[in-house]
Amino acid sequence: MIDLLVPVWLGVASVWAFLLFGFDKRLAQRRNGRRISESSLLLASALGGWPGGMLGMAIFRHKSAKPSFGLKFATAFFVWAAFVVGAQKLAGSL
Secondary structure, eight states: OHHHHHHHHHHHHHHHHHHHHHHHHHHHHHSSSOOOOHHHHHHHIIIIIHHHHHHHHHHHTOSTTOHHHHHHHHHHHHHHHHHHHHHHHHHHHO
16 A cells, blocks of 8 residues: 555655745745745655655756755655655554
8 A cells, every 4th residue: 555655645745846846936036925935845845745846946946056945955855765764664564
């Protein structure tokens, strides 16, 4: 079951993160509207959306020039990776 759940979750979360990065870039270009917080972008990435977030950073050229965000984004990836490893170990012990 977890073998199917992880890729589906990763796909849905990635699409969501990609859309968030794109929408935030659009809001940033307007310069006068509310923005999506960095913590929301990072949370979407940490919950499995890191591939979509990374793609969004590359395609939209958004947040890619901010080293501090890159470090936080890498941390979000490692949070996801640790979760997956832990879930696999838990599933293997059941």
